[in-house]
Amino acid sequence: MAGEAEISEIFRAESGRAVATLARRFGDLDIAEDAVQEAFVEALRRWPGSGTPPSPAGWIITTAKNRAIDRLRRESQRAEKQEAGMLTLDDEPDEIEVVPDDQLRLIFTCCHPALGVASQIALTLRLIAGLQTEEIARAFVVPETTMAQRLVRAKKKIKVARIPYRIPGEAELPNRLPSVLAVVYLIYNEGHTATSGEDLGRPDVAREAMRLSRLLAELMPDEPEVIGLLALLLLTESRREARTRPDGELIRLGEQDRTLWDRELIEEGNALLAVCLRRNRPGPYQLQAAIAAVHVNAARAEDTDWQQIVRLYDRLYALTPTPIVALNRAIALAETGNVEDALATVDDLELDGYHLYHATRGHFLDLLGHTEEADHAYARAIELTTNETERRHLQRLREVTDRGRTA
Amino acid sequence: MSQYLLSVYYVDGEEPLSDDVVEQMYADVDKLNNKMKEQGVMLFGGGLHTPDMATVVRSETGNIVMTDGPFPEAKEQIGGFWIIEAPDLDAALDWAAQATVACRGPVEVRPFQDEPEA
DSSP, X not given: XXXXXXXXXHHHHHHHHHHHHHHHHHSOHHHHHHHHHHHHHHHHHHHHHHOOOSXXXXXXXXXXXXXXXXXXXXXXXXXXXXXXXXXXXXXXXXXXXXXXXXXXXXXXXXXXXXXXXXXXXXXXXXXXXXXXXXXXXXXXXXXXXXXXXXXHHHHHHHHHTTOOOSOOOTTTHHHHHHHHHHHHHHHHHHHHSOSSBSSSOOHHHHHHHHHHXXXXXXXXXXXXXXXXXXXXXXXXXXXHHHHBOTTSOBOOGGGSOGGGSOHHHHHHHHHHHHHHHTTTOOOHHHHHHHHHHHHHTOSSGGGOOHHHHHHHHHHHHXXXXXXXXXXXXXXXXXXXXXXHHHHHHHHTOOOTTOHHHHHHHHHHHHHTTOHHHHHHHHHHHHHHOOBHHHHHHHHHHHHHHHHHHHO | OEEEEEEEEEETTSOOOOHHHHHHHHHHHHHHHHHHHHTTOEEEEXXXXXXXXXXXXXXXXXXXXXXXXXXXXXXXXXXEEEEEEESSHXXXXXXXXXXXXXXXXXXXXXXXXXXXXX
């Protein structure tokens, strides 16, 4: 017998494909989405009694298709004539061809740069990952009504501005792919270290991001950055268990129990990284994955090849010269023993509103024995962080620094 | 086909372009206009006089009132616009990309409400 949780799981796995297929069939995202949603409600009503059908995906698509036709028939006489021929198919296996390209089309529509990033994320989680609006609102800590309005507005824009339902051509792809990858990466980041709240991360959100990343890798196996992103997420995720103590407190990379790292994820990440690097078209995600690989492939913290990490950050900075990359490079540089230069680089960065900037400065200043300045920097970091677990961690670092000062 | 308004904005009070640049801008816009016409994309378009040449007309409790000057007090003002016909937003954005290069100013793309007869 199918329980609600199991049906939700099936729905998440199948709804993206169903919405994508129906969007092509009916040329309207709202009709597609509403119909798939109705099919899900129908599944919740029927399956617990009748059992899960042999092909749940086919059942959802067929049911949704019939719902969409019903709706069109209700809404317009003209539609009735047009669709009349299809109405005999009620419980037949569906005749809508399911093509993987439909999903890719829908992904590029959801992540179109004419939509704001917040809308891209919301649409992707709703239409591709099959999350309910309430779940997305919870993941991003906004009221459900706000999230619902965001989705309505985004779908309206797709419709009225005619954002095409199309996979970008070879020439456009370099401009369009980064926003797709960024959406998945941002979702993962929210799952890895939540913007606010008590817990460090939200494992369920991270899981959705990995599922999306796997889907992209399946749909675009020849794009090295797509594979690079999946490798990055797997290698980062492999450390999840070791990142927090049983009481939820944060443990820094250097102090983590490496036996807790997930070897399976590491091996898969390593293998994917090797595959994409062989194509010799490095990009920001492949380089970040390479950096993550250097970390997880060190048996002990002191075995970490920091020189190699600095070199990788140099290459990353050449591609994406952002202050955040410069900050991370400085952290690696300090680990090679060159704390003075690291501090000098960091002092030049304009990242005053970023808590980890001040935490990093505090750490460098502490290493160099400037404990009073270190204390100020930690105070600023604590003031800026919105994640409770991170805040407590920074408070502990500050206390250690202060003890060093008074000792 | 959908219709889009492509409006070119400029910021009031910003350093004016040099004469050479203005001349080149007119030449570039001309070229783009011709290209749009050749491809049957452009329904209408043109450059506008400065906002201080504008007059606002409104109805206040039955009386028609006029005021000298532009309606929005914003720093950003429309300098000119095109109305184009394009199959989808990507096509409209592609024209907007050419327009912003030609005009040296940001271009807003807005879809028209009414769908023209197919």
